[in-house]
Amino acid sequence: MxxxxxxxxxxxxxxxxxxxxxxxxxxxxxxxxxxxxxxxxxxxxxxxxxxxxxxxxxxxxxxxxxxxxxxxxxxxxxxxxxxxxxxxxxxxxxxxxxxxxxxxxxxxxSTSGHKSKVLIVAASFAAGFFTLVFGGSVQDFLVSLVIGAIIKILSTALNNIRINEFFINSLGGAVAALIALISVKFNLGHSEDKIIIGSIMLLVPGLAITNAIRDTIAGDLISGISRAIEAFFIAIAVAIGSGLVIKLWVIAFGGIFK
Incomplete structure (x- = not known):
C-alpha cells in the first residue's frame, strides 16, 4: 500500500x-x-x-x-x-x-468504554431520578430503579446478538409499562404514568434528535433528515411497545391511571 x-x-x-x-x-x-x-x-x-x-x-x-x-x-x-x-x-x-x-x-x-455493571447502575438511577423529576413518589422512584436496570440489561443482551433496534425499543417500552402497571396493582408504586414516563426516558433518542438538528443547520440535509427519521421511528417503537401493553391491561382489568 x-x-x-x-x-x-x-x-x-x-x-x-x-x-x-x-x-x-x-x-x-x-x-x-x-x-x-x-x-x-x-x-x-x-x-x-x-x-x-x-x-x-x-x-x-x-x-x-x-x-x-x-x-x-x-x-x-x-x-x-x-x-x-x-x-x-x-x-x-x-x-x-x-x-x-x-x-x-x-x-x-479497541477501547471498551465503561463496564456493563456501571452502565446498568447508571441507567437504573437515571430512570429513577427522571421519575422524580416528573413528579413521582419515592415508591415510584424505587420501581423505576428496577425498570431502568432491566431495560439496560435487555438492550445490552439484544444488541450483542444484533437484534433490530426497532424491536429492542418496543420491548423496552413494553417492559417499562408492564412493570409499572404490576407495581401499582400490588401497591408497590403509586403512579403508573410517572413510572412509565421516567423509565422510557432511557429510550428517548436525544442524541439522534440533537444531531438531526445540528446537521440540518449545518446544511447536511440528507444526514439531518435521516437522523430525524431515525429518531421518529425510535419514538414510534417505544410508543408501540408501551401502548400495546397498556391497551391489553385495560382490556384485561378494565382501566388504569388514578
Missing part, C-alpha cells in the same frame, strides 16, 4: 470510529479532511451519511483515489469521538507519523 492509499484508509478509519460512536456528520467530514491535509494531500473531498462514508483524495502526483465504507452499527461513545478529534488536531503540532496515527486509532477503536 503506497502512502496515498494509507492516508486514505487512516482518514476513513478515523471517520468510521466517530460515526459509529455517535458523532455528528460535519465532525466526521472535518476530521477526515484535517487528517488528509495534515499529511500534505493536495485535495480531499468527503461525503458522509449516517450509514456510509465516501472520501476521495488527490495526491501531489495528481492521482485521485476514492474509498466507500458502509456503517452497519452505531452506538454512543463520546469519549471515542473526543479522542479521535484530539488526535486529528495534534498531527501537525506533534509531528505524528502515519504509523503513529494508525496505531493510536487502533488503540482508540
Amino acid at each position: 503506497n502512502r496515498s492509499h494509507k492516508i486514505l484508509h487512516i482518514a476513513a478509519e478515523a471517520g468510521t470510529i466517530i460515526l459509529q460512536s455517535g458523532g455528528e456528520t460535519y465532525r466526521v467530514e472535518e476530521t477526515m479532511l484535517r487528517i488528509c491535509y495534515a499529511f500534505n494531500i493536495k485535495k480531499a473531498d468527503s461525503f458522509v451519511t449516517p450509514t456510509g462514508i465516501m472520501i476521495s483524495i488527490t495526491d501531489q502526483n495528481n492521482q485521485t483515489i476514492s474509498l466507500v465504507r458502509r456503517i452497519n452499527s452505531r452506538t454512543v461513545n463520546l469519549e471515542k469521538v473526543c479522542m479521535v478529534n484530539d488526535l486529528s488536531r495534534s498531527i501537525i503540532p506533534k509531528k505524528l507519523t502515519l504509523d503513529c496515527v494508525e496505531s493510536k486509532l487502533k488503540e482508540i477503536n
Whole structure:
C-alpha cells in the first residue's frame, strides 16, 4: 500500500470510529479532511451519511483515489469521538507519523468504554431520578430503579446478538409499562404514568434528535433528515411497545391511571 492509499484508509478509519460512536456528520467530514491535509494531500473531498462514508483524495502526483465504507452499527461513545478529534488536531503540532496515527486509532477503536455493571447502575438511577423529576413518589422512584436496570440489561443482551433496534425499543417500552402497571396493582408504586414516563426516558433518542438538528443547520440535509427519521421511528417503537401493553391491561382489568 503506497502512502496515498494509507492516508486514505487512516482518514476513513478515523471517520468510521466517530460515526459509529455517535458523532455528528460535519465532525466526521472535518476530521477526515484535517487528517488528509495534515499529511500534505493536495485535495480531499468527503461525503458522509449516517450509514456510509465516501472520501476521495488527490495526491501531489495528481492521482485521485476514492474509498466507500458502509456503517452497519452505531452506538454512543463520546469519549471515542473526543479522542479521535484530539488526535486529528495534534498531527501537525506533534509531528505524528502515519504509523503513529494508525496505531493510536487502533488503540482508540479497541477501547471498551465503561463496564456493563456501571452502565446498568447508571441507567437504573437515571430512570429513577427522571421519575422524580416528573413528579413521582419515592415508591415510584424505587420501581423505576428496577425498570431502568432491566431495560439496560435487555438492550445490552439484544444488541450483542444484533437484534433490530426497532424491536429492542418496543420491548423496552413494553417492559417499562408492564412493570409499572404490576407495581401499582400490588401497591408497590403509586403512579403508573410517572413510572412509565421516567423509565422510557432511557429510550428517548436525544442524541439522534440533537444531531438531526445540528446537521440540518449545518446544511447536511440528507444526514439531518435521516437522523430525524431515525429518531421518529425510535419514538414510534417505544410508543408501540408501551401502548400495546397498556391497551391489553385495560382490556384485561378494565382501566388504569388514578
